[in-house]
Amino acid sequence: MSRLPKYIEADDVKRILKMTDLIPIIEKAMGDFSKGEDGGVVQPVRSIIPVEKHGGFFGAMPAYSENDAALATKLVTFYPKNAGTGLPTHMAAIILFEPSTGELKSILDGEVITSMRTAAASAVATKYLASENSKILCILGSGEQARSHYKSLHHICNFEEVRVWSPTLKNAQAFSSQLKSKVCETAEEAVRGADVIVTATFAKQPIVEWEWVKPGAHINAVGAVNIKWQELSSELMQKSVVHVDSREAAMKESGDVIISKAEIFAEIGDLVNGTKEAQREKTTVFKSLGIAIEDAVSAKLVYDKHMENQ
Ligand SMILES: NC(=O)C1=CN([C@@H]2O[C@H](COP(=O)(O)OP(=O)(O)OC[C@H]3O[C@@H](n4cnc5c(N)ncnc54)[C@H](OP(=O)(O)O)[C@@H]3O)[C@@H](O)[C@H]2O)C=CC1
Numbered sequence: 001m002s003r004l005p006k007y008i009e010a011d012d013v014k015r016i017l018k019m020t021d022l023i024p025i026i027e028k029a030m031g032d033f034s035k036g037e038d039g040g041v042v043q044p045v046r047s048i049i050p051v052e053k054h055g056g057f058f059g060a061m062p063a064y065s066e067n068d069a070a071l072a073t074k075l076v077t078f079y080p081k082n083a084g085t086g087l088p089t090h091m092a093a094i095i096l097f098e099p100s101t102g103e104l105k106s107i108l109d110g111e112v113i114t115s116m117r118t119a120a121a122s123a124v125a126t127k128y129l130a131s132e133n134s135k136i137l138c139i140l141g142s143g144e145q146a147r148s149h150y151k152s153l154h155h156i157c158n159f160e161e162v163r164v165w166s167p168t169l170k171n172a173q174a175f176s177s178q179l180k181s182k183v184c185e186t187a188e189e190a191v192r193g194a195d196v197i198v199t200a201t202f203a204k205q206p207i208v209e210w211e212w213v214k215p216g217a218h219i220n221a222v223g224a225v226n227i228k229w230q231e232l233s234s235e236l237m238q239k240s241v242v243h244v245d246s247r248e249a250a251m252k253e254s255g256d257v258i259i260s261k262a263e264i265f266a267e268i269g270d271l272v273n274g275t276k277e278a279q280r281e282k283t284t285v286f287k288s289l290g291i292a293i294e295d296a297v298s299a300k301l302v303y304d305k306h307m308e309n310q
């Protein structure tokens with residue numbers, strides 16, 4: 001290699017990436033992904049290997065979008081045990097290439113992109129699936145994803161009340177002191193009566209029950225990214241209309257889907273493409289796992305904007 005590639009660090013990604021730009025780009029990418037080859041997207045289910053000795057996971061997530069000229073791979077680690085140590089639980093780098101030549105263009109910090117693109121994907125799901133009159137947002141978890149979802153979902157709904165619950169009370173209080181919200185003592189208290197619910201936790205056992213959920217509510221279930229883990233009870237999954245980002249990935253990675261044996265109604269991209277009708281009046285779940293194409297198009301957006309200003 002004749003020169004070092006440009007490294008775009010977290011602070012620059014944070015400065016450049018705006019939710020208002022990101023949400024439509026993620027919406028289009030989810031739609032293209034669900035068109036299969038017709039959408040010009042090539043993306044295998046990611047490889048995740050356990051780093052058993054240290055309780056961590058390492059994932060490789062390659063993707064190519066012909067329409068967006070984005071060719072990239074994200075390398076991501078997630079170490080639940082990092083919680084409380086000062087290190088983030090998720091760390092990532094995205095390596096971006098030029099699709100026409102194969103040249104390495106840039107390496108970007110992947111933490112901010114992971115946080116924001118996941119919240120943008122939930123915003124897209126919420127746009128199609130939440131009641132148009134949604135007033136109460138419930139967030140379970142108070143970490144990185146909880147914060148980014150608070151921000152992204154305010155682009156979709158005019159919430160009058162936000163509730164937060166997290167197992168460590170002081171973490172919920174810290175969230176609430178920075179982002180206007182009410183701390184709840186139990187998950188049940190936070191969930192009952194909410195119109196939109198976000199689960200963004202490292203729970204391995206269900207933390208939300210069917211009978212707590214308001215009929216017609218929409219749930220963005222972001223955690224439990226493992227075949228053995230669940231955030232939502234099997235009854236809740238079975239009785240809701242279930243959506244995913246990738247059917248193939250959900251059948252391989254999602255405990256919420258696999259353990260409950262719930263039927264998957266659609267990918268969010270099917271709603272974007274109009275090939276499945278959104279059932280807004282029913283209780284709906286978006287079981288999000290995170291797909292590589294979201295990272296690739298986000299990284300391309302950041303890179304292009306960064307280069308415009310050089
Ligand atoms: N779908 C996707 O695309 C992506 C999904 N994720 C997943 O989202 C989830 C949240 O990630 P992130 O916000 O970055 O992580 P953080 O480490 O920042 O936050 C994790 C949160 O989970 C809570 N928590 C930990 N253990 C439990 C438990 N047993 N029951 C209930 N809550 C628990 C913590 O609560 P407290 O602090 O109060 O102890 C904390 O609020 C993870 O599962 C992660 O893997 C992440 C990236 C992308």
Ligand SMILES: O=C([O-])C1=[NH+]CCC1
Nearest residue numbers: 076078225289290291
């Ligand atoms: O899509 C993603 O980057 C991840 N999903 C779960 C952990 C990291």
